[in-house]
Structure formats: C-alpha cells, structure tokens
Amino acid sequence: MSIETISLSGRKKEVSNKKMTFWESLYLVAIVKGLFITIRHLFTRKVTIKYPEQTREISPVYRGQHMLMRDDEGRERCTACGLCALSCPAEAITMKAEERKPDEMHLYREEKYASIYEINMLRCIFCGLCEEACPKQAIYLTKSRTMVRSNSDREDFIFGKDKLVMPLDMAIDNTKKPQMAK
Amino acid sequence: MDQAIIIEKSIVIVAVFALTMIMAMYSTLAERKIAAWLQDRIGPNRAGPGGIMQPLADGLKLFSKEEFFPNTPNRFLFIAGPFISMTTALMTSAVIPWGDKLHLFGRDIILQATDIDVAMLYVFGVLSVGVYGIMIGGWASNNKFSLMSAMRASSQMISYEVAMGLSIIALVMMTGSLSLKEIAAGQEGMNWNVFYQPVGFLIFLVCSFAETNRTPFDLAECEAELIGGYHTEYSSMKMGFYLFAEYASMFISSTILAVLYFGAYNYPGMQWMEENVGVNTANVIGMVVLFGKLCFFIFFYMWVRWTIPRFRYDQLMRLGWKMLIPLAIANIIITGIIILINDGNFKF
Numbered sequence: 444m445s446i447e448t449i450s451l452s453g454r455k456k457e458v459s460n461k462k463m464t465f466w467e468s469l470y471l472v473a474i475v476k477g478l479f480i481t482i483r484h485l486f487t488r489k490v491t492i493k494y495p496e497q498t499r500e501i502s503p504v505y506r507g508q509h510m511l512m513r514d515d516e517g518r519e520r521c522t523a524c525g526l527c528a529l530s531c532p533a534e535a536i537t538m539k540a541e542e543r544k545p546d547e548m549h550l551y552r553e554e555k556y557a558s559i560y561e562i563n564m565l566r567c568i569f570c571g572l573c574e575e576a577c578p579k580q581a582i583y584l585t586k587s588r589t590m591v592r593s594n595s596d597r598e599d600f601i602f603g604k605d606k607l608v609m610p611l612d613m614a615i616d617n618t619k620k621p622q623m624a625k
Numbered sequence: 626m627d628q629a630i631i632i633e634k635s636i637v638i639v640a641v642f643a644l645t646m647i648m649a650m651y652s653t654l655a656e657r658k659i660a661a662w663l664q665d666r667i668g669p670n671r672a673g674p675g676g677i678m679q680p681l682a683d684g685l686k687l688f689s690k691e692e693f694f695p696n697t698p699n700r701f702l703f704i705a706g707p708f709i710s711m712t713t714a715l716m717t718s719a720v721i722p723w724g725d726k727l728h729l730f731g732r733d734i735i736l737q738a739t740d741i742d743v744a745m746l747y748v749f750g751v752l753s754v755g756v757y758g759i760m761i762g763g764w765a766s767n768n769k770f771s772l773m774s775a776m777r778a779s780s781q782m783i784s785y786e787v788a789m790g791l792s793i794i795a796l797v798m799m800t801g802s803l804s805l806k807e808i809a810a811g812q813e814g815m816n817w818n819v820f821y822q823p824v825g826f827l828i829f830l831v832c833s834f835a836e837t838n839r840t841p842f843d844l845a846e847c848e849a850e851l852i853g854g855y856h857t858e859y860s861s862m863k864m865g866f867y868l869f870a871e872y873a874s875m876f877i878s879s880t881i882l883a884v885l886y887f888g889a890y891n892y893p894g895m896q897w898m899e900e901n902v903g904v905n906t907a908n909v910i911g912m913v914v915l916f917g918k919l920c921f922f923i924f925f926y927m928w929v930r931w932t933i934p935r936f937r938y939d940q941l942m943r944l945g946w947k948m949l950i951p952l953a954i955a956n957i958i959i960t961g962i963i964i965l966i967n968d969g970n971f972k973f
Contacts, residue, residue: 477932484663491666 506569506584508591509562511607513614514552520581523557527573527582535566536573552579562607564591564600633734638719641738645718649873650680652923656872659927687865695767695858702765707859707866710758714873716751720744721880722809723915724890724908736908737806744805745797748881749790752836755874756782759838759845762867763855774854777938778838778845784945785835785842791953792828795960796885809889814896817888824956826886828949833878835945837871840930844938879922883915890915 466472492499501507512520523540541558543551550556571584586609594600654669654676661668669676697703724736741747756779763775796818800808812818819826835842845854856867883889890911898907936944 474929474933478928481663481928481932484665485659487665489662489665489667493667493670 501588504585505588506571508564508584508587508589509567509573509602509607510583510587510609511560511604512581512583512586513609513611515614516549517611517614518550518552519556519608520552520579521557521560522553522555522579522581523560524555524578526576526578530572530576531567532570532572533566533568535563535568537561537563557604560604560607562602564602565597629730629732633732634738637734637736638738641718641721641723642715645715645873645876648876649869650684652872652876653683653868654679655923656927659924660931663928663931684865687862690861693858693860697765697767699765699767702761703858704863706758706762706765706855707863707870708758709761710755710870711866711873713751713755713758714870714877717748717874717877718880720747720805721877721884722806722889724912725810726904727908728904735806736912740806741804743803745793745803745808748805749786749793753783753786755870758867758870759855762859766855766858768858771855771857774845774857778855781835781838781842781845781941781945784942785832785949788828788945788949788953789832789836791950792825792832792956793885795825795953795957796822798957798960798964805884805889809884809891812888812891814891815888815893817886817891819886822886822956822960824952828953828956829886830882831944831949833882834926834929835941837874837878837926839875839926841933841936842941844935844941875923875926876919879919879926880915882922883918887918 514520523538525538528534528536528538537559538557538561539559540555543554543556569584573582574584591600591602657679658668658676669679672678672682694700694703719738720741722737722740727734727736759778759782760775763771763773763778766772796808797803799818799821800811802808808818834840838845856864859867890908892911892914895907895911898910
C-alpha cells in the first residue's frame with residue numbers, strides 16, 4: 444500500500460509531465476472533445492424550478508410564518524405572558540394584554556389574552572426560539588408552511604393577529620377527529 | 626437619377642440595417658438562453674412568451690439608468706468611444722451579398738446594399754477602425770484598469786488582424802477577386818470554399834473570435850481580472866452601445882464567415898431551382914439558407930464561449946504571432962504552388 448496506489452474516492456488519474464506532441468499542442472482534438480461535452484448538456488433535463496408555477500418541497504420542520512394556535516374548542520391559547528417576546532433575539536414581538544370579559548369565554552382559554560399581538564417580519568430571523576419558549580404551546584413556526592410574502596412598505600411587514608392567528612375552521616376541524624374516535 | 630433605383634436601394638438599405646439591428650438584439654437573448662441551456666438551466670422566460678421581449682426590456686432598462694460621467698477631462702471622447710464602436714460594427718453589413726438577384730417588377734434587384742469591387746478590403750478597413758472605439762473608451766475613462774484593458778484589447782485585435790488578412794489572401798488568390806459578390810457567386814452548389822481552404826477557414830475562425838473579443842479571447846472585458854474592462858465607467862445607453870456593438874460585430878463576423886467559406890447563399894440544387902422553379906424562389910431560399918448558416922455560426926460562438934477557458938495574455942500573443950501567422954503564410958505558399966501547377970486554376 445504505497446502512496447501511489449491509494450485512492451480514497453476511486454477517481455485517481457495518473458498525469459504525466461511529458462512534453463506535448465505537435466498534434467496535441469494544437470489543442471484541436473481537446474477542444475472538439477470539450478465541445479461535444481458541452482453540447483450534450485444542451486439536451487439534458489434542466490434543473491430550474493419555475494416559481495411560482497412550481498414550488499420546492501419543504502420539509503416537515505420548515506420554519507415559516509408564525510401561527511398563533513387555538514385549542515380543540517376553538518379558543519385562542521395565547522395568554523400574553525411575554526415569554527416569546529423575551530426570548531426573541533431580534534426583539535420582533537410586541538403585545539398588549541387584556542382581561543377576558545364573561546361573554547368572551549368561548550374565545551380565549553384563560554383570563555388573560557393578547558388583544559394586540561404584533562410580529563415585525565423584517566426583524567424576525569425565524570429562529571424558532573419563541574416556539575420553544577412558549578409555555579402554552581401557542582405559537583408555532585412549523586404549522587403554517589408558508590413564506591412571508593414580499594411587500595413594498597415597511598409598515599406592511601408588521602403582522603398583527605389578523606394574519607397570525609390560526610383560522611377558526613382549521614382549529615375546529617381538529618375537534619371532529621378525536622370525537623369520532625371516542 | 627433613376628427614381629426606381631433610388632427606391633430600390635433605399636428599401637434594400639433599410640432592410641439590411643433593420644436585419645442587423647434585430648439580429649444583434651436577439652443575439653443578446655440567444656446568448657442568455659443558449660448559455661443557460663448549456664448550463665442545465667433555462668434562461669430568461671418571463672418577459673413575453675418564452676422570453677421574446679427580453680431584449681426590449683433590457684433596452685428599456687438601459688435607457689432608464691443614470692447618465693454618468695466620471696471625473697474625466699475628455700467628455701467628448703467619452704461619448705465618442707461607443708459611438709465609433711457601434712458605427713463600425715454596423716457599417717460592415719453594407720457589402721454582404723444576401724442573395725443573387727430578385728426579379729421583381731420587371732427589373733433585377735441585386736440583394737446587396739453596395740457592390741464594391743474591393744469589398745474585402747473595405748471590411749478589413751472598417752474592422753481596423755473598430756479598435757479605436759475600445760481604445761478611446763478605455764482612455765477617456767480616466768481609470769488605470771480601463772486603460773490596461775483597452776491596451777490589451779487593441780493589441781489583441783491588431784495582432785489577429787494580420788493573420789486574418791493573410792488567410793484571406795489565399796482565398797483571394799483562388800477566386801481572383803476581392804468583391805464579396807464574386808466570391809459568393811464562385812461557390813455554386815456544394816462548391817464551397819471550406820473544402821478547398823480548410824486551414825484558411827480555421828485560421829479565419831480563430832481570428833474572428835479574437836476580433837470580436839469573444840471567449841476565449843475576451844480578456845478585454847473579463848470581470849475577474851479587470852472588473853469591467855474598458856466599459857467599467859460606462860452606464861446607461863453608452864454601455865448599451867458597447868454591448869450591442871459586440872453583438873453586431875459577432876453577427877457580421879458570422880455572416881462574413883458564411884459568405885467567404887461556406888458558400889453564402891448557395892445550396893446544392895440552386896441551379897436546378899433557378900431553371901425550373903424560378904429565380905425569385907431560388908433566391909429567397911438562398912437567403913434563408915444564408916440565414917441558417919450565420920445562425921449556426923452565432924450558435925458556434927456561444928457554444929465555444931462555455932467550453933474553453935480564457936487565454937492568458939502572453940499565450941494569446943504567442944498564438945497570434947508565432948503560430949497563426951506562419952501557418953497563414955504556409956497556406957498562401959501552398960495555394961500558390963497548386964495554382965501554378967494547375968495553370969492558374971485552383972479547383973481541380
């Protein structure tokens with residue numbers, strides 16, 4: 444096993460330092476061989492993904508736009524405790540807490556809820572620390588599986604609850620399955 | 626002057642000019658698409674169906690950019706550079722024979738804007754003046770990198786002009802005339818010059834790559850070495866003119882290659898077509914055939930661009946002076962000997 448015979452990737456090629464023959468030094472044969480290699484690529488399949496008609500497949504743990512979850516009765520989980528805002532390294536989350544009124548029992552899980560919940564998508568780095576920090580499992584980045592759309596104004600990037608909260612029919616759909624299992 | 630001649634010539638001139646501009650425009654799109662296909666991707670396909678309107682979008686973009694003048698004392702020269710490049714690139718299209726003749730309205734219309742007796746010399750003269758465009762652009766930019774790039778480009782162009790001219794001399798000895806129309810007419814049917822002068826064709830091909838500053842001879846504008854080369858300081862339509870002049874001269878070089886060596890508008894069976902079907906049809910097909918040949922050469926330019934790496938400057942000079950010129954001279958000598966042996970006639 445001398446150094447000359449070892450080849451880890453199996454693609455070792457012996458190169459020689461001999462002076463080129465006259466015909467080799469013309470490079471004509473080499474150029475023609477190169478031209479054939481290039482023309483072969485003209486007929487191969489192209490790897491371009493034609494967005495937006497085609498999209499790339501995203502993995503199950505893809506961190507996209509945030510989604511404020513609801514429980515299986517359709518009530519918002521978020522209690523405006525502020526742990527997500529505290530853990531956000533980019534300080535992108537702001538919120539304002541409110542007390543739940545008696546006639547809002549079906550809307551919110553606990554007595555405290557977030558009346559205003561805003562995430563500045565330009566500051567957000569999509570790290571997922573808010574998802575890890577939340578004690579109520581109320582914010583997820585892996586559920587919406589959408590990218591944040593592009594915009595022209597800075598103000599349009601501050602997403603409020605209207606864009607972030609899970610749609611009600613998506614939450615209530617989940618209740619049907621466990622009840623049918625019972 | 627005869628009214629009819631004025632109208633006829635005007636139409637031919639306008640048609641040739643329009644064809645040159647349109648072909649140069651769509652060469653930019655073809656370059657991007659073919660470059661993409663050779664690299665396993667698709668090129669621009671958003672502007673119009675399949676990307677057809679992309680050159681118009683590019684033109685619009687260039688028009689709307691800021692008109693920038695660097696801190697140069699030579700404003701006039703700064704503007705004159707792209708102007709000269711563009712003018713000389715477009716001037717050569719005047720002498721190309723697009724077909725033999727059309728028989729319309731009872732008169733024979735020659736399909737050539739001008740029929741000069743020394744058309745080859747004219748083409749070479751104009752090509753030589755084209756060097757000025759790059760030199761002036763590089764000098765007037767008041768920028769060391771542009772100046773270096775202009776120096777390299779001009780020395781490259783004049784070196785390869787010598788070899789180009791020498792390879793043409795053998796062709797002229799064979800044909801006996803400098804007029805492009807005669808050279809085209811002498812290649813009846815499949816009697817193309819490339820079969821009689823293969824070495825000359827090869828030399829001319831390599832030299833035409835060098836004249837148009839195309840890869841592998843494009844060290845005048847390579848981005849890695851010289852940022853933008855001679856067009857670093859240019860923006861907006863002046864830059865557009867430089868790029869457009871390169872594509873126009875590429876189109877012209879392809880056409881000259883096709884006319885000189887590949888039989889211009891001739892195709893096997895043209896004689897039969899002229900006698901049986903009609904002069905007009907035969908010549909229209911001839912025009913289409915010439916168009917096909919020059920499109921193939923344009924494709925060849927782009928094909929080679931993505932195959933061969935760039936020459937180093939000293940390798941380039943060595944190739945031009947020490948290898949191509951002796952080869953071209955040897956070609957002339959051999960052609961002369963064969964002509965002497967065959968009593969003044971090259972084609973046996």
